[in-house]
Amino acid sequence: MPSTPLADRLRPQTLDEVVGQTHLLAEGKVLRSIVQSGNLPNLIFYGPSGVGKTTVARIIAQSQHRKLYRLNGTTASTADIKAIVDDLNTLDGVNGVILYLDEIQYLNKKQQQTLLEFIETGAITLIASTTENPYFYIYNAILSRCTVFEFQPVTPAEVEKAVNRAFNILKEESALPLFIEDGVVQRIAQSCGGDVRKAINAVEMVYLAGRLDGEKKLITLNDAVEVSQRSSMRYDRDSDAHYDILSAFHKSIRGSDENAALHYLARLIVAGDIISPARRLLCVASEDIGLAYPQALTVVKACVDTAMQLGLPEARLPLAQAVIYLCTLPKSNSGLMAIEAALEDVRAGGYGEIPAYLKDGHYAGAQKMGHAIGYQYAHNFKNGYVKQQYLPNELKNRVYYHFGKNKTEQAALQYRLRIKEEAEKK
Numbered sequence: 001m002p003s004t005p006l007a008d009r010l011r012p013q014t015l016d017e018v019v020g021q022t023h024l025l026a027e028g029k030v031l032r033s034i035v036q037s038g039n040l041p042n043l044i045f046y047g048p049s050g051v052g053k054t055t056v057a058r059i060i061a062q063s064q065h066r067k068l069y070r071l072n073g074t075t076a077s078t079a080d081i082k083a084i085v086d087d088l089n090t091l092d093g094v095n096g097v098i099l100y101l102d103e104i105q106y107l108n109k110k111q112q113q114t115l116l117e118f119i120e121t122g123a124i125t126l127i128a129s130t131t132e133n134p135y136f137y138i139y140n141a142i143l144s145r146c147t148v149f150e151f152q153p154v155t156p157a158e159v160e161k162a163v164n165r166a167f168n169i170l171k172e173e174s175a176l177p178l179f180i181e182d183g184v185v186q187r188i189a190q191s192c193g194g195d196v197r198k199a200i201n202a203v204e205m206v207y208l209a210g211r212l213d214g215e216k217k218l219i220t221l222n223d224a225v226e227v228s229q230r231s232s233m234r235y236d237r238d239s240d241a242h243y244d245i246l247s248a249f250h251k252s253i254r255g256s257d258e259n260a261a262l263h264y265l266a267r268l269i270v271a272g273d274i275i276s277p278a279r280r281l282l283c284v285a286s287e288d289i290g291l292a293y294p295q296a297l298t299v300v301k302a303c304v305d306t307a308m309q310l311g312l313p314e315a316r317l318p319l320a321q322a323v324i325y326l327c328t329l330p331k332s333n334s335g336l337m338a339i340e341a342a343l344e345d346v347r348a349g350g351y352g353e354i355p356a357y358l359k360d361g362h363y364a365g366a367q368k369m370g371h372a373i374g375y376q377y378a379h380n381f382k383n384g385y386v387k388q389q390y391l392p393n394e395l396k397n398r399v400y401y402h403f404g405k406n407k408t409e410q411a412a413l414q415y416r417l418r419i420k421e422e423a424e425k426k
Contacts, residue, residue, distance in 0.1 A: 005201075005204070006166055006169070006170070006200055006201070006203065006204040007197050007200040007201060007204075009169060010162070010165060010166055010169060010200055011055055012052075012055055012059065013059070014059060015032060015035070015056065015059055018052050018055060018056060018059075019052070019154055019158045019159065019161050019162045019196060020051060020052060020152070020153075020154030020155065020158040020159075020194075020196070021051070021052055021056070021151055021152065021154070023152065024056075024149055024151070025056070030149075031056075031149055034147075035060050035063065038064075040060070040064055040098070040125055040127075041125075041146070041147050042119055042125060042126040042127075042145050042146040042147065043057070043060075043126070043127045043128070043146060043147055043148075043149065044104070044126075044128045044129070044130065044134050044138070044143070044146045044147070044148045044149070045057060045127075045128070045129040045130070045149055045151055046129075046130050046131075046132075046133065046134050046148055046149070046150050046151065047131070047150055047151030047152060047153075048131060048151075048153055048194070048195065048241070049131055049195055049197065049198075050192075050194075050195030050196050050197035050198050050199075051151045051152065051153060051154055051194060051195065051196065052151060052154070052196065053129040053151050054102055054129055056151075057100050057102075057127045057128075057129055058100065060127060061098045061100050061127055064098055064125075066096060066097060066098050066125075067087070067097040067098070068097070068098050068100060069084050069087075069097060069098070069099045069100070070099075070100045070101075070102075071084075071099065071100070071101050071102070072101075072102045072103055073101060073102065073103035073104050073105060073106030073107045074103050074106045076101070076106075076107065076111070077111075078110060078111050078114055081111060081114045081115060082114065084097065084099060084124070085114070085118055085124075088118065088123050088124070096122060096123050096124065096125060097123070097124055097125070098124075098125045098126075098127060099115075099124050099125070099126050099127070100127050100128075101126060101127070101128040101129075102128075102129050103129065103130060103131070104128040104129065104130050104134075104138060105130045105131070105132045105134070105137035105138060109139060112138070112139050112141075112142050113139075113141075115142070116141050116142060116145075119142070119145050119146075120145060126142075126146065128146070134148055152194070153193060153194020153195070154194045154195075154196050155194070156186070156189045156190045156194075157189075159188075159189040159192060159194070159196055159199050160185055160186065160189040162196050162199060162200060163185050163188050163189050163199050163200070163203055164185060166199075166200050166203040166204075167180060167185070167203060170203070170204075170207050174207075174217060176212070176215065176216055176217045177215065177216040177217070178207075178210075178216070178217050178219065179213070179216045179217065179218050179219070180219045181218070181219065181220050181221045182221070183221045183224070184206065184219055184220070184221055184223075184224045187221060187224040187225060187228060188202045188203060188206070188224055188227075188228055191228035192228070202224070202227050202228050205227045206219050206223045206224050206227050207219065209223050209226075209227065210223065242276070245264050245267050245268060246264075246268075246276055246277075246280055248260070248264050249261060249264035249265060249268070249277060249280060250280050250283070250284060250288075252264060252327075253281075253284050253288065253323060253326050253327050254284065254288045254331065256327050256328070256331070257327065258323060258324045258327035258328065261323045261326075261327055262320060262323055262324070265277055265316075265319060265320065265323055269312065269315075269316050269319070272312065274307055274308070274311075274312060274315045274319065277319055278304040278307055278308065278319065281300050281303070281304060281319070281322050281323070281326065282297070282300060282301065282304060284300075284326055285297040285299075285300040285301075285326060286335065286336075287333060287335075287336050288326075288331050288332075288333060289326060289329050289330070289331060289332065290331075290332045290333060290334060290335040290336065290404075291332050291334055291335055291404060291406075291408060291409050291412075292329065292330040292331055292332035292404060292406040292407075292408055292409060293329045293330055293406075293408060294408070296325070296326065296329055299322070299325060300322045300325070300326065302318075303318040303319065303321055303322035303325075304318070304319075304322065306318040307319050330406045330407070330408070331406075332404035332406050332408075332409060333404075334401060334402060334403065334404040334409060335401075337401075337402070338400045338401035338402070339400075341400040342400045345395065345398065350394065350395060351392065351394075352391070352392025352393060352394035352395050353392055353393070353394075354392060355389060355390070355392065355393075356369075356370045356371055356372075356373065356374075357371075357372060357373055357374040357375040358372075358375065358390065359371040359372060360372065361373075361375075376388050381423070382419075382422060382423070383419040383422060383423070385419045385420070385423055386423060387420070387423055387424070403416075
């Protein structure tokens with residue numbers, strides 16, 4: 001068997017051989033049309049590992065018939081970039097050069113600035129790839145001169161094509177006939193998380209693990225299951241995937257979809273992360289359930305505390321309980337909207353002087369300053385309510401909180417209206 005990794009031997013040579021990314025590479029799609037036009041702009045490919053960014057960039061660069069340079073952001077130095085710039089004055093650089101830069105997010109600001117002048121003039125055409133959100137990790141001056149294309153995880157159906165091609169190559173190279181049990185291809189394709197390279201590596205592993213069965217080599221479904229365990233997880237606590245999962249988790253609870261919320265919770269649990277969902281559950285209880293069911297926060301806090309005391313794997317039980325509980329409760333964001341409205345006033349300088357009768361009167365000389373004089377103690381009145389201005393004069397008619405339409409808040413509203421009406425009758 002050749003020593004070159006199977007993924008490299010299987011690497012596509014044309015855009016038509018690339019699996020997935022049909023939203024970019026199918027006939028009539030923007031990226032393919034740009035490549036076919038022959039007028040290549042600066043490009044940034046953003047997406048997870050193993051979905052074809054490097055392959056597509058390499059195919060495009062090779063199709064342009066210009067001097068091609070390759071750098072990797074993890075190892076490139078400023079001297080490497082300057083060496084490319086120096087070549088612009090040679091015959092190789094007469095028509096400009098193409099720089100294929102993998103993992104551009106690892107270049108520091110100075111290195112990116114070194115590129116900027118030559119990208120701007122067109123002397124260097126940049127094709128860059130990154131697994132991190134370019135709008136967070138690449139400087140705006142570079143971004144403004146590039147077109148960003150987002151690559152998506154490859155669907156299992158598309159991955160199957162690559163897996164079948166990989167097994168076909170191995171069949172040709174194998175000294176013995178290769179027998180593949182039913183379900184092996186599907187298992188590998190489904191468990192790679194849309195990462196084609198990971199799927200090809202799994203094919204290579206199950207081939208090496210295959211056992212002899214008479215005059216043939218047997219690859220079993222059990223081998224595929226063992227090789228692909230947890231391989232579908234695409235998770236890093238500092239990466240976009242982490243925040244995307246948490247965002248989907250939160251929004252699923254807000255949308256009262258317990259099945260989706262449990263799915264995203266399961267992803268976090270399999271990754272060994274219970275702190276992030278625990279914090280998000282506490283947030284949901286106040287932000288999205290809020291005053292529609294105020295007791296939710298107490299219940300969720302109990303579930304979170306229990307999860308932290310138990311640890312995994314038992315922590316999954318109270319966390320799942322909290323998820324289902326929150327999904328099935330009525331929702332209200334009236335508390336969130338109220339504090340945001342108040343913050344907006346304060347940030348805009350809407351303070352105003354605190355009414356003198358509300359100021360602290362528990363110190364010598366307070367009365368001489370007019371503080372606390374005339375304050376009406378609410379508990380001395382019926383229903384514990386007395387009409388009194390509490391906001392500064394400049395904001396005295398401001399309303400931040402609007403009662404939600406749910407049963408709990410509407411009951412509170414009716415109570416408020418009743419006690420105000422009774423106070424006004426006196």
